[in-house]
Amino acid sequence: GAGVSQTPSNKVTEKGKYVELRCDPISGHTALYWYRQSLGQGPEFLIYFQGTGAADDSGLPNDRFFAVRPEGSVSTLKIQRTERGDSAVYLCASSLDRGRNEQFFGPGTRLTVL
Amino acid sequence: AQKVTQAQTEISVVEKEDVTLDCVYETRDTTYYLFWYKQPPSGELVFLIRRNSFDEQNEISGRYSWNFQKSTSSFNFTITASQVVDSAVYFCALSSGSARQLTFGSGTQLTVLP
Secondary structure, three states: OOOOEEEEOOEEEEOOOOOOEEEEOOOOOOOOEEEEEEOOOEEEEEEEEEEEEEEEEEOOOOOEEEEOOOOOOEEEEEEOOHHHHOEEEEEEEOOOOOOOOOEEEEEEEEEEEE | OOOEEEOOOOEEEHHHHHHHEEOOOEEOOOEEEEEEEEEOOOOOEEEEEEOOOOOOOOOEEOOEEEEEEEOOOOOEEEEEOOOOOHHHHEEEEEOOOOOOEEOOOOOOOEEEEE
């Protein structure tokens, strides 16, 4: 079966630009997570969706970051006025939301802000 | 607050050697879940195991085994008879209390030499 997919796989942008990163979770998974991974570090939590609503957005670093999941499936992470410090791999994961199930990760989007 | 510490940044072994990856966690919650993920050079995180705080039974899966000890807040991972294909970064992660997201350690880079 299909796993979590993310597009684009790579995104290069200039400082100050707006970017959108897309995540398509495993079919039937109601929980969706975004993480950010910097070089040599473990993933850091950004936001968690249960269905269409953001259940926990405590990891978003500032108001330049925003995410939506309008139909409870595909999610888009939006970053406004990108800064060089936003450069990282953005990972999406999904899980069945029964108890504390394992999260299945996508391949990530590598964002480079020049 | 929850925290995961993987003190070993890099480990290098020769094929067929056994290797243990250490993980120490911190949480004030009595209910929590521990995970191990593998991140091969391709970059995609692969789920290996999940344990909950009420089940201290050690687990073995093929060449992999996990030792969960609440008394020392540790969840160590042993690979027996390592193979070159085991070379990857391994992450230990924690999910505790009402939080669904994972808190990751900084990872251990394992290199298995032929």
